[in-house]
Amino acid sequence: MRVSKRIKKSFERQGINPTPQLYLLCLRCCRSQIEGIEMFKTNTLTAAVAAAVLAATGAFAGAPAVTGQFDNVTYLMNAEKMTLYTFDKDEKDKSNCYGDCATKWPPLTADDSVELSKGYSLIERTDGTKQVAYKGQPLYLWFKDQKPGDMTGDGVKDVWHVAKP
Known part of the structure; x- marks a missing residue:
């Protein structure tokens, strides 16, 4: 329970409003709550940058x-x-x-x-x-x-x- 509260407070400090599923993911997959937050922030930023690059290059243009x-x-x-x-x-x-x-x-x-x-x-x-x-x-x-x-x-x-x- 203690780790869960620490994860919640870490998310709040970062301005992130996670779903219950994300809490569970952090609890199960991360060694500590800080690693979970940093991994989440890094992966979110990486995904956003990749989407912007792909959109700018027309990679999402796709078939009609x-x-x-x-x-x-x-x-x-x-x-x-x-x-x-x-x-x-x-x-x-x-x-x-x-x-x-x-x-x-x-x-x-x-x-x-x-x-x-x-x-x-x-x-x-x-x-x-x-x-x-x-x-x-x-x-x-x-x-x-x-x-x-x-x-x-x-x-x-x-x-x-x-x-x-």
Whole structure:
């Protein structure tokens, strides 16, 4: 009990408000409360510096589309985890969604410098922008999806479908 109180006071002096799990971690993994605090501060600082460096160099840029899973169904989503869709009226490597269609179904776009995973490609739209496609199928978002995991566009007019790998 004495060590626990000393750890708590050490955290308080450093201005750190730890969770109970962090207390236990310090008790179990560290030789003393001071080592625990110093290790926590050092690792937190190291992680923050590394994140800043990676963000500045574009290492977090990532792919414009990734796979996700919901109710044991794997589907495609953008980097913000919003559901992606395909349009039955598109052709291989060609979008047929423009004007009002593209307003409601914004194309997933990227620039030429993006690194794409296997199966993904960039197709050129009539306005010159590059749209991400998966296995030749152009990918879109749906304007009514409000949060990650929403799939309200699936089945719209029987021509829009959640994109799946």
